[in-house]
Amino acid sequence: MNKEIRAIRGVRDLLPGELKKWRFVEKQAVSIFEAFGFEEIRIPIIEEAGLFQRSVGLYTDIVEKEMYIFSDKKGRTLALRPEATAGVVRAYVENRLFDSQRIQRFYYSGPMFRYDRPQKGRYRQFYQMGVEIFGGATGYYDGELIFLLGKILSNIGFKDYSFEINSIGCDKCKPAFTGKLSNYLNERISSFCSDCKIRAQHNILRVLDCKNNECRQILRDAPGITDFLCEECRHHREEVYKYLAIFSIPYRETNLVRGLDYYTRTVFEVKIQGDENAVAGGGRYDNLVYQLGGPSTTAVGFAIGMDRICELLENPGKEEESIWVIFLGERAFSEGIPIINNLREKNIKTIVDYDKRSLKNYLKVADRQGIKKVFILGEDELSKRSFLYKDMNNGTQQLIPFEKIVNILKVNL
């Protein structure tokens, strides 16, 4: 054998067995998205690197350390998308989709790329489904998304999930807060863990999220963002909570901070109980459309981590019934094929094998594959113008005349 070529680090093949779950989740999610009036959008997987630098943020881990970035043959600096929101906003602006009369809802699905260290639930090529709402300014829209997200999780069978929510303020109030926080931290900087010392420089809000006990102690008396939120942000936050109450969605208010620069006001994440990783996360980004060259437009969105969701999901297991057709001999094959094709026209899943094997071998394979319905056509059956139908569950057999086959199957299936 030649040397085997293997998939590169952090990427994987999704094989048919696994994909049954994926397709189930995708179907559920899409039907809910559409029920809420979201429309699909498809955007490129590669973009100018600058798009992500300007939106996600130059000093975020995603852009600084995790982005697949390269030059094309013309020397343009491109990147594999590490997330989708930036691209959707770019598309929204570029295609002049902004419409002051209408609030617009989009959903997307596809692979994202981050050069992370791989682990379970964490891949270099991973899949997200997500939504974005443009133009909805009130807290209702944040609430709608959280409601919709919870609905998807429930519908695919999760009972115990919990939302964490926070508000990180807007352009007006966030700087005042980070300034105060920075002063507070700098006065005590030697007491913090080494991670926090770095966070204090680059992404100061993340210090609040530190799990280290000593850091938490010191942070108890640190300025809290809640006290600094401006009137509008405060009001917005209350609105969100009001809608969550109306939708009866349980949530916890935490110090959640997300590692993307574009977020304003609401940020949220959801975890499935017993699992550390967030399966979905999102928030509001009221400045991003403007930053990327569009008119000032409020927006809010989230993304679901498909890999993580599917890893937590039991396999639905219920096999789709199919009919397996065995032809014995040339004449049987040429006379039987048109009838079989007719079944496919009627959307009856029919698998044909014609491989010069023994009947015994075919039946053994059928048994091991868990195939329940086998149709046999050989010389004996041909002379009776019938298929021999064998029910693999109990071994019973019956002849079904060619002309009745579609009707019988429609009733049976």
Next chain:
RNA sequence: GUGGCUAUGGUGUAAUGGCAGCACGAGAGACUGUGGCUCUCUUGGAGCGGGUUCAAAUCCCGUUAGCCACCCCA
């Protein structure tokens, strides 16, 4: 990016530094147009590269990959 653990047929697993074995799977047959049960036979393995040794799955170094924790995130 940092630290740790792991790596044996397709899968799951054994073996004081001394013949790589077992189970399942897969293939053939017993049973040539009838599967499942049983029996027989067959198939196929040390991630990769070095080193130590008379001798390495076993010890050492490197590397690759997976997993775990951190970081971060979906």
